[in-house]
Amino acid sequence: MTTPAISVKGLIKRFGEAEVLHGIDLDIPQGQVTCLIGPSGSGKSTLLRCMAFLEEATDGLIFINGEPLGFAPGPQGKPVRLPAARIRAVRSQIGMVFQQFNLWPHMTALGNVSEALKTVHGVRKNEAEERAMIQLKKVGLAERAGHYPSQLSGGQQQRVAIARALALEPKIMLFDEPTSSLDPELTGEVLNVMRSLAADGMTMVVVSHEIGFAAAVCQQIAFLDHGKLLMTGTPQQIFGKPRHPRLDQFLDTYLDRGAAMLV
Numbered sequence: 517m518t519t520p521a522i523s524v525k526g527l528i529k530r531f532g533e534a535e536v537l538h539g540i541d542l543d544i545p546q547g548q549v550t551c552l553i554g555p556s557g558s559g560k561s562t563l564l565r566c567m568a569f570l571e572e573a574t575d576g577l578i579f580i581n582g583e584p585l586g587f588a589p590g591p592q593g594k595p596v597r598l599p600a601a602r603i604r605a606v607r608s609q610i611g612m613v614f615q616q617f618n619l620w621p622h623m624t625a626l627g628n629v630s631e632a633l634k635t636v637h638g639v640r641k642n643e644a645e646e647r648a649m650i651q652l653k654k655v656g657l658a659e660r661a662g663h664y665p666s667q668l669s670g671g672q673q674q675r676v677a678i679a680r681a682l683a684l685e686p687k688i689m690l691f692d693e694p695t696s697s698l699d700p701e702l703t704g705e706v707l708n709v710m711r712s713l714a715a716d717g718m719t720m721v722v723v724s725h726e727i728g729f730a731a732a733v734c735q736q737i738a739f740l741d742h743g744k745l746l747m748t749g750t751p752q753q754i755f756g757k758p759r760h761p762r763l764d765q766f767l768d769t770y771l772d773r774g775a776a777m778l779v
């Protein structure tokens with residue numbers, strides 16, 4: 517069997533006294549798109565952020581392409597923290613895109629995409645800009661390379677943010693509500709870029725309220741509710757009838773946002 521791109525085992529996350537993830541087990545298959553859906557506050561972003569080691573798990577383990585992320589199994593079964601260099605190496609396989617684009621306002625699109633290649637990876641300016649242009653082409657923004665964020669629409673800014681993540685050549689891309697701050701027209705252009713990444717075989721995990729996108733593009737849907745993974749399956753298994761009553765309740769809330777097609 518192929519090693520999952522990400523394997524989450526018994527993940528528990530507490531913020532102080534509050535436990536928000538209660539023991540999650542989830543495999544993210546290679547080359548597929550997995551969508552995390554669920555009501556607000558169910559723990560989707562926290563789970564995604566743990567997968568990127570932006571949050572440390574309180575307990576449990578996460579493996580990226582078979583390698584432990586952050587913590588490895590210790591002698592008494594207790595997770596043991598790995599050295600920072602090891603964490604960085606495993607983490608570098610992951611690219612992340614957030615709801616807020618967080619572009620540097622004083623840099624052009626090309627500057628934003630090439631910056632980390634130069635400063636973090638020590639790539640020479642010319643090569644970094646060549647590689648950045650390849651990614652800007654991929655997201656359909658080659659002709660906007662010289663524009664500053666203030667001269668770009670929200671959708672274009674998010675596409676630059678995607679290109680910036682792709683420039684570091686991740687094996688896995690995580691998206692945390694990438695279209696939530698965009699109006700429907702601009703949402704479509706970002707989802708199209710994500711569709712084409714999926715068609716290229718990129719492993720992706722997407723937290724999204726775009727149920728239509730989840731149904732059409734994802735091979736796996738994971739439904740979270742109150743910090744528990746209630747169901748995992750294909751869109752047909754998850755959205756087909758009869759449905760879990762909690763899922764029906766959740767979909768009812770989102771009917772005006774693309775889920776009507778599922779009913």
Ligand SMILES: Nc1ncnc2c1ncn2[C@@H]1O[C@H](COP(=O)(O)OP(=O)(O)OP(=O)(O)O)[C@@H](O)[C@H]1O
Nearest residue numbers: 531534536554555556557558559560561562563723
């Ligand atoms: N840094 C934090 N400190 C304390 N509590 C947090 C923190 N981050 C998240 N939480 C809590 O964890 C729970 C899960 O939050 P999370 O953002 O993961 O949910 P979500 O499903 O992504 O919600 P939404 O769809 O609204 O973004 C919530 O109760 C939230 O208040």
